[in-house]
Amino acid sequence: MQAFLIATGLVALAEIGDKTQLLAFMLAARFKRPWPIVLGIFVATVVNHALAGALGGWLTSVIGPTALRWGLGLSFIAMAGWMLIPDKLDEDDAPKPGHGVFVTTVIAFFLAEMGDKTQIATVALAARFPLDFIGVVAGTTAGMMLANVPAVLVGDKLAHKLPVKLVHAVAAVIFAVLGVVTLVAGGALLG
Template identity: 40%
Template sequence: MFAFSTAFIMVVLAEMGDKTQLLAMAFATKYPWKKVMFGILVATILNHFVAIAAGIYLHSFIPKDIVELVASIAFIVFGLWILKDDELGNEAEKNHFSIFWTVAIAFFLAEMGDKTQLATVALSAQIGADMLSILVGTTLGMLVADGLGILLGATLHKYVPDRVIKKFASLIFILFGAVGILHAMNIINLY
């Protein structure tokens, strides 16, 4: 029970105001909340499993700066994609699997090298044998924190015009991408 509760509390607190919580909010303004939450669930399970099983060794194969750089570029692409009204966006809304994959891939990339993933690696290295409790705790913690972001995003969608939300969400993605690139290139220090 210690591993589960520690993992849960750690992730809920670390995720508050994090880029993935803002990502959940942005996706909830565009897509149905259930599809967003399912994408988050699958991405989180996969990401945190990787963190628990192999995250300790990941830095020896792929430098954290490279992972952060790729994720940051993806954020800028997602930000620009939000602004573009084309058939691809309409197809994603018609095809339920496209929404799921868009959310799942964005979350998986956003979590790579993120503080919640690194905290999961550290916790699993510290606690060791109770991997399932850590995975369940970190996943539920992520769902609770991002669920709050989804609730806020869905509420905003009811009261704020779509074009304003799109511009704001795009700006957030591009801003996080730009800051991530600067950090990956050691131009700015975030920690």
């Protein structure tokens, strides 16, 4: 349950103002069909984060505990810094029409999430909680949905009212604390 709650909270905060949330706004404005978009985001996130979680789990089997501890601790601290850099949606990330709303959303969201903050966070969280793959993937998916479903349903009305800098600062602090705790507590936290 701890892995689920931490993953949900971190990813929900990290996703605010993230390029995939900006993509959710764009999809909602372009297609005006929220439920196929929400379902597409869910499918893309589950697949993407399951793969990221599997990578995180695999890393725990090939990296020794000391290197893993340092790698995770420094990764969480790096994520804290990355949270403070605003995201923007590139033209390459814009959805290409022609496949229907659901398929367009799945493809665009899956590709936009590749190498994104929340995907990297999923890898790190899965390595941090190697015995709770389901909790991590379910939590990161829940966090994505918490941030993106309102973006799809309410759209631009919500985007301009969120204190994005404050939300990112809170997420950065949480990532930094998780990194420091991982470094200080060492192997006691892993697993």
